Amino acid sequence: MRLIIMGPPGAGKGTQAKFIAEHFGIPAISTGDIFRANVSEGTPLGIEAKRFMDAGEYVPDEVTNKMVRNRIDEKDAERGFLLDGYPRTVAQVEELDGMIAFTGHQLDAVLVLTVDQDEIVNRLLQRAQVEGRADDTEDVIRRRQELYVQETEPLIEVYRDRSICREVDGMGEVDEVTQRIFEALDDMPES
Numbered sequence: 001m002r003l004i005i006m007g008p009p010g011a012g013k014g015t016q017a018k019f020i021a022e023h024f025g026i027p028a029i030s031t032g033d034i035f036r037a038n039v040s041e042g043t044p045l046g047i048e049a050k051r052f053m054d055a056g057e058y059v060p061d062e063v064t065n066k067m068v069r070n071r072i073d074e075k076d077a078e079r080g081f082l083l084d085g086y087p088r089t090v091a092q093v094e095e096l097d098g099m100i101a102f103t104g105h106q107l108d109a110v111l112v113l114t115v116d117q118d119e120i121v122n123r124l125l126q127r128a129q130v131e132g133r134a135d136d137t138e139d140v141i142r143r144r145q146e147l148y149v150q151e152t153e154p155l156i157e158v159y160r161d162r163s164i165c166r167e168v169d170g171m172g173e174v175d176e177v178t179q180r181i182f183e184a185l186d187d188m189p190e191s
């Protein structure tokens with residue numbers, strides 16, 4: 001099963017992605033997490049990505065696409081995956097379509113978490129304190145939200161047109177949201 005989780009920065013995608021992935025027995029693939037791991041390890045990819053991430057900008061498509069292609073080629077993603085943080089641009093949507101078509105599979109659903117903008121800024125500022133992420137300062141948060149609205153939100157329409165979007169209210173307690181997500185995906189096969 002091939003799924004995407006979408007929503008603005010701070011919508012709770014990473015938290016929910018872990019629950020969904022565990023439930024369906026597929027890996028949760030977070031491009032942000034992979035970039036951050038590369039930054040910590042000081043790999044060439046991490047060095048390249050860091051300057052974009054610290055500014056709240058998107059890492060260039062060629063770099064990101066290649067990284068995702070390599071990751072979904074790994075054995076654990078053979079039976080499916082849940083993408084968190086990818087695609088974020090129209091070019092990435094097209095690239096992902098190609099990657100999935102190449103394996104003879106299809107994208108089964110795009111889960112969209114809807115949230116209240118003010119609530120999000122609070123969540124992100126809280127996360128900044130807990131996790132100490134370099135890209136959780138107020139200016140950078142604002143830039144990431146702006147980019148989301150300009151570049152990524154329009155992708156929801158693309159997937160709506162394909163009738164594979166499942167929109168879920170992302171407000172409230174974590175387990176309430178998880179419950180709503182499972183209800184929205186209850187026709188998906190568990191593996």
Ligand code: AMP
Binds near residue numbers: 031032060085092135
């Ligand atoms: P995230 O953890 O998903 O918020 O991602 C953190 C940062 O990693 C983003 O602000 C971008 O700089 C970079 N990043 C993650 N995913 C992508 C992507 N699909 N395309 C471009 N940059 C990305």
